[in-house]
Amino acid sequence: xxxxxxxxxxxxxxxxxxxxxxxxxxxxxxxxxxxxxxxxxxxxxxxxxxxxxxxxxxxxxxxxxxxxxxxxxxxxxxxxxxxxxxxxxxxxxxxxxxxxxxxxxxxxxxxxxxxxxxxxxxxxxxxxxxxxxxxxxxxxxxxxxxxxxxxxxxxxxxxxxxxxxxxxxxxxxxxxxxxxxxxxxxxxxxxxxxxxxxxxxxxxxxxxxxxxxxxxxxxxxxxxxxxxxxxxxxxxxxxxxxxxxxxxxxxxxxxxxxxxxxxxxxxxxxxxxxxxxxxxxxxxxxxxxxxxxxxxxxxxxxxxxxxxxxxxxxxxxxxxxxxxxxxxxxxxxxxxxxxxxxxxxxxxxxxxxxxxxxxxxxxxxxxxxxxxxxxxxxxxxxxxxxxxxxxxxxxxxxxxxxxxxxxxxxxxxxxxxxxxxxxxxxxxxxxxxxxxxxxxxxxxxxxxxxxxxxxxxxxxxxxxxxxxxxxxxxxxxxxxxxxxxxxxxxxxxxxxxxxxxxxxxxxxxxxxxxxxxxxxxxxxxxxxxxxxxxxxxxxxxxxxxxxxxxxxxxxxxxxxxxxxxxxxxxxxxxxxxxxxxxxx
Numbered sequence: 346x347x348x349x350x351x352x353x354x355x356x357x358x359x360x361x362x363x364x365x366x367x368x369x370x371x372x373x374x375x376x377x378x379x380x381x382x383x384x385x386x387x388x389x390x391x392x393x394x395x396x397x398x399x400x401x402x403x404x405x406x407x408x409x410x411x412x413x414x415x416x417x418x419x420x421x422x423x424x425x426x427x428x429x430x431x432x433x434x435x436x437x438x439x440x441x442x443x444x445x446x447x448x449x450x451x452x453x454x455x456x457x458x459x460x461x462x463x464x465x466x467x468x469x470x471x472x473x474x475x476x477x478x479x480x481x482x483x484x485x486x487x488x489x490x491x492x493x494x495x496x497x498x499x500x501x502x503x504x505x506x507x508x509x510x511x512x513x514x515x516x517x518x519x520x521x522x523x524x525x526x527x528x529x530x531x532x533x534x535x536x537x538x539x540x541x542x543x544x545x546x547x548x549x550x551x552x553x554x555x556x557x558x559x560x561x562x563x564x565x566x567x568x569x570x571x572x573x574x575x576x577x578x579x580x581x582x583x584x585x586x587x588x589x590x591x592x593x594x595x596x597x598x599x600x601x602x603x604x605x606x607x608x609x610x611x612x613x614x615x616x617x618x619x620x621x622x623x624x625x626x627x628x629x630x631x632x633x634x635x636x637x638x639x640x641x642x643x644x645x646x647x648x649x650x651x652x653x654x655x656x657x658x659x660x661x662x663x664x665x666x667x668x669x670x671x672x673x674x675x676x677x678x679x680x681x682x683x684x685x686x687x688x689x690x691x692x693x694x695x696x697x698x699x700x701x702x703x704x705x706x707x708x709x710x711x712x713x714x715x716x717x718x719x720x721x722x723x724x725x726x727x728x729x730x731x732x733x734x735x736x737x738x739x740x741x742x743x744x745x746x747x748x749x750x751x752x753x754x755x756x757x758x759x760x761x762x763x764x765x766x767x768x769x770x771x772x773x774x775x776x777x778x779x780x781x782x783x784x785x786x787x788x789x790x791x792x793x794x795x796x797x798x799x800x801x802x803x804x805x806x807x808x809x810x811x812x813x814x815x816x817x818x819x820x821x822x823x824x825x826x827x828x829x830x831x832x833x834x835x836x837x838x839x840x841x842x843x844x845x846x847x848x849x850x851x852x853x854x855x856x857x858x859x860x861x862x863x864x865x866x867x868x869x870x871x872x873x874x875x876x877x878x879x880x881x882x883x884x885x886x887x888x889x890x891x892x893x894x895x896x897x898x899x900x901x902x903x904x905x906x907x908x909x910x911x912x913x914x915x916x917x918x919x920x921x922x923x924x925x926x927x928x929x
Contacts, residue, residue, distance in 0.1 A: 360475065368472065381454045410504050534570065594656050598616060678702045700712075751774060751776050776803050782807040823855025831868075834894070
């Protein structure tokens with residue numbers, strides 16, 4: 346949870362953090378009492394004792410530091426009375442806990458649970474009531490001066506550092522401090538907007554500086570909410586639009602830091618980059634929680650964290666190549682969309698934005714094939730992006746119900762098959778991978794290193810699905826299932842109709858009356874499509890004049906090509922699968 350910059354909000358924020366900790370501790374103890382850890386009873390009882398003592402210590406700090414200050418202009422006698430009820434219950438709990446620690450045979454989970462059940466209502470009521478009473482708006486309404494509240498926060502921090510057993514309370518608090526989750530972050534966003542923006546819109550007087558700071562905090566909280574809701578992988582792909590992330594990723598900063606804490610000057614030497622450039626870029630990324638500045642802001646000593654680890658080449662879920670591809674070819678190409686959008690002056694093929702950006706003719710695939718390192722990076726990038734965005738396609742579609750052999754039209758090196766054939770439920774499937782000759786040669790090399798149990802179920806055919814006649818395409822004829830995956834978005838509507846028509850003719854070549862099934866797997870644009878789909882659509886357009894179509898647009902192209910749509914599968918992925926059969 347992002348700490349607020351507003352002095353009044355900071356006291357409430359610290360109380361929220363402490364109170365959530367106590368609630369989490371309560372839930373943890375109660376859940377363990379359902380099935381007590383008999384083999385680790387001593388540590389469990391120590392945990393229970395630490396939780397109870399932490400509450401006592403917290404309340405003592407309030408009664409000695411917080412309440413005397415707040416009672417100058419507010420009335421916290423109700424909270425003090427609640428403390429007394431809670432402490433009476435804590436005394437009973439501690440007696441049972443300490444007794445069981447002294448003699449484990451006296452441990453009675455049912456009795457302890459009964460005390461905890463009895464304790465919950467007064468504890469939770471107090472924790473919630475106090476948070477409402479101590480809100481930032483209430484402090485302001487009581488006309489506490491900001492310097493005085495700031496001094497209170499400082500005294501409270503000093504008190505916490507000088508009291509309590511650090512070997513008992515601090516480890517417990519650190520262990521049980523609740524991890525930020527979407528619900529707690531959303532609650533913080535709601536509290537912040539109610540405090541500042543309701544007052545602003547209703548005409549109530551509000552401190553302009555406090556409103557400005559609130560806007561900055563709200564921005565941080567929204568980023569944190571997005572990061573928690575999406576997860577590290579998807580959030581990193583979205584942030585790939587950041588020039589700072591592209592710069593740091595290209596230099597390999599995360600690889601340089603590895604598992605150490607590294608000063609900025611050492612990173613500069615290792616990457617051959619000016620430390621000022623690095624400092625500014627790392628400062629931008631730290632706002633999104635990439636890397637950790639050891640020792641706090643300004644130390645310029647960095648180590649990796651969960652997010653920056655994804656930029657390491659050796660990380661099992663690495664996004665290094667995906668970020669590199671998006672920030673290099675992707676962003677550079679999109680900066681030339683204006684030039685690419687101009688009408689062609691003659692009948693020649695419209696140049697792509699990428700062609701303008703990198704000064705080449707032909708397709709993006711031909712250009713990348715001429716620069717081995719770019720082609721290699723794009724291949725890895727596609728694997729990383731599909732793993733993040735389409736990892737559930739294998740599980741969410743009933744592949745094992747398809748009839749074999751399955752012709753994978755434009756199947757590349759067989760990336761999908763590499764995943765499918767690792768699963769026992771797909772052991773009956775056989776595949777025929779179809780692509781251009783150069784790609785098929787690469788596919789054969791890839792499958793030569795696979796186990797025979799998988800490689801024996803894959804065969805290869807080279808050809809051109811855009812050829813003018815069926816014979817020239819070299820498409821396999823009359824097989825039961827034809828799969829087209831991540832192909833059609835790279836081609837114009839007319840070209841898509843040509844591809845689909847050629848595939849339909851191949852399907853009907855042997856037995857026109859009993860045609861097979863077409864399985865079309867593509868990213869489709871919907872009203873509810875996530876930001877990743879929309880930004881990817883812009884990059885597809887820029888790289889190869891590619892189009893992310895809606896479901897209706899795709900169905901119309903199928904119908905124009907002589908197919909009838911029979912079913913649409915929506916999955917936990919950006920891809921959807923459309924099943925179709927040839928019209929008879």
